[in-house]
Amino acid sequence: MSRFVDRVVLHATAGAGGNGCASVHREKFKPLGGPDGGNGGRGGSIVLVVDPGVHTLLDYHHRPHAMAKSGTQGQGSFKNGANAPDLELRVPDGTVVLDGDGEILADLVGVGTRFVAAQGGRGGLGNAALASTARKAPGFALLGEPGEEISYTLELRSLADVGLVGFPSAGKSSLVAALSAARPKIADYPFTTLVPQLGVVSTGEETFTVADVPGLIPGAADGRGLGLEFLRHVERCSVLVHVVDCATFETERDPASDIEALEVELAHYAAALGEGTQGDRLDERPRLIALNKIDIPDASDLVDIVRADLAERFGWPVFAISTASRSGLRELTFAMAERVAAARAAVPAVEPTRTVIRPHAIGDSGFTVESDRELEGGFVVRGERPQRWIRQTNFENDEAVGYLADRLARLGVEEALAKAGAVPGCPVTIGEVTFDWEPSTPAGMAALLTGRGTDVRLEDGHDRVGASDRKRARAARRAHLSDAELAAGARYSSDHEIED
Numbered sequence: 001m002s003r004f005v006d007r008v009v010l011h012a013t014a015g016a017g018g019n020g021c022a023s024v025h026r027e028k029f030k031p032l033g034g035p036d037g038g039n040g041g042r043g044g045s046i047v048l049v050v051d052p053g054v055h056t057l058l059d060y061h062h063r064p065h066a067m068a069k070s071g072t073q074g075q076g077s078f079k080n081g082a083n084a085p086d087l088e089l090r091v092p093d094g095t096v097v098l099d100g101d102g103e104i105l106a107d108l109v110g111v112g113t114r115f116v117a118a119q120g121g122r123g124g125l126g127n128a129a130l131a132s133t134a135r136k137a138p139g140f141a142l143l144g145e146p147g148e149e150i151s152y153t154l155e156l157r158s159l160a161d162v163g164l165v166g167f168p169s170a171g172k173s174s175l176v177a178a179l180s181a182a183r184p185k186i187a188d189y190p191f192t193t194l195v196p197q198l199g200v201v202s203t204g205e206e207t208f209t210v211a212d213v214p215g216l217i218p219g220a221a222d223g224r225g226l227g228l229e230f231l232r233h234v235e236r237c238s239v240l241v242h243v244v245d246c247a248t249f250e251t252e253r254d255p256a257s258d259i260e261a262l263e264v265e266l267a268h269y270a271a272a273l274g275e276g277t278q279g280d281r282l283d284e285r286p287r288l289i290a291l292n293k294i295d296i297p298d299a300s301d302l303v304d305i306v307r308a309d310l311a312e313r314f315g316w317p318v319f320a321i322s323t324a325s326r327s328g329l330r331e332l333t334f335a336m337a338e339r340v341a342a343a344r345a346a347v348p349a350v351e352p353t354r355t356v357i358r359p360h361a362i363g364d365s366g367f368t369v370e371s372d373r374e375l376e377g378g379f380v381v382r383g384e385r386p387q388r389w390i391r392q393t394n395f396e397n398d399e400a401v402g403y404l405a406d407r408l409a410r411l412g413v414e415e416a417l418a419k420a421g422a423v424p425g426c427p428v429t430i431g432e433v434t435f436d437w438e439p440s441t442p443a444g445m446a447a448l449l450t451g452r453g454t455d456v457r458l459e460d461g462h463d464r465v466g467a468s469d470r471k472r473a474r475a476a477r478r479a480h481l482s483d484a485e486l487a488a489g490a491r492y493s494s495d496h497e498i499e500d
Helices: 058-062 172-179 227-234 255-273 297-314 329-346 384-392 398-411 413-419 467-478 483-496
Strands: 007-013 046-050 065-067 087-091 095-098 104-108 114-118 149-156 162-165 197-203 206-212 239-245 287-292 318-320 367-371 379-383 427-430 433-436
Touching (some): 239 329, 255 287, 255 297, 287 297, 287 329, 318 329, 367 413, 384 427
Parallel strands (some): 046 087, 162 239, 239 287
């Protein structure tokens, strides 16, 4: 048996990007073939797409976790990894996407409307893309970025032109069945209708939809009963019709008090909702009053008594109807069509979506340096680019770590740390990685300048003799020789091609 679900929590995990490849071209008689590692593929994104064939969020109630595929890793011979396909999730028209704080992120109205719920990670660059004049054969590649992992709340708010509101057993389902081909469940007990029912009505040149909203009771806007679950389905209705039961057996109720009670709930809900989706508030939408069950003699007598009073009190058109004998339905239907047409004419024409370009401010470094509240004497670097570079770095590769340090230095991170009071050895946190800061630029207080082609960060721990040491040793050996001996040694070195 199918179920109607109009509110779910969706956990979306996009695919990670593939890692870049660190490869060197190898071919006979070409010992210096150069780097040929390809880039990693992009991870798949999770996209919500409005599908007219979907009418409920039931699929995501049973399967709340959605995970896209990851991109593949790059290979040698300049072979890039394959991009993962996007995972498209079909949702019904009228779905609203909310974040964890209840803020609306997207209102998916219209067939084909798309919303990227989770962005797939970018693939890492291979060493062929990292080669430069200063680093001709990189021995490393960048890692792929992980995909976004976000949780959303999806709410379905029915798209209908006319919403029928009223107390339980007021005859709303019977009215929908009488006006359209919809066949909702009808029984003689309260709360027979538990989910909204939609019906299509054709009158003259107008065709519109009518929503049978489940019964409301006083306190619905405060969460009593299932009022909040039902009230969201009248947000998009351009016309509201109060269906009043004039044959109720409850002596303490009367048509005026029923209408006033529901208007209080609509006003409370509208105040919490703010501006409506139609551009006006929910409590300002056009209203009609339908006094139902006039086929019963007592109800017919009551209608004659209260009809004029209701019209004067509320200022809305009043119609006496009977879904059993179909009396008064034609007049009510044409009144609905007239107000729906006026509401549609008042809606501004849909303009094509404009491309919005938001350039970054000139001089914006894109990062901030703050004191670390958890580590004494530590600092935290926040920014999109530094954090992304951290995720792309393989910290098991010394050359990759050196490349990261060069990128941070060019961005100005080391200079900003020095100005903030950082000293060599203090803990610095970027993203999820914490390391001891060792400045390597003149901006650092203990900067170590090295010759071209050398990197002291990669030479710690070895006893290799440097070029300057060899030059001093040679000068010391030649210091005690005479000019004749020096000339003879130079001729000997030239003839035998021997270098000191």
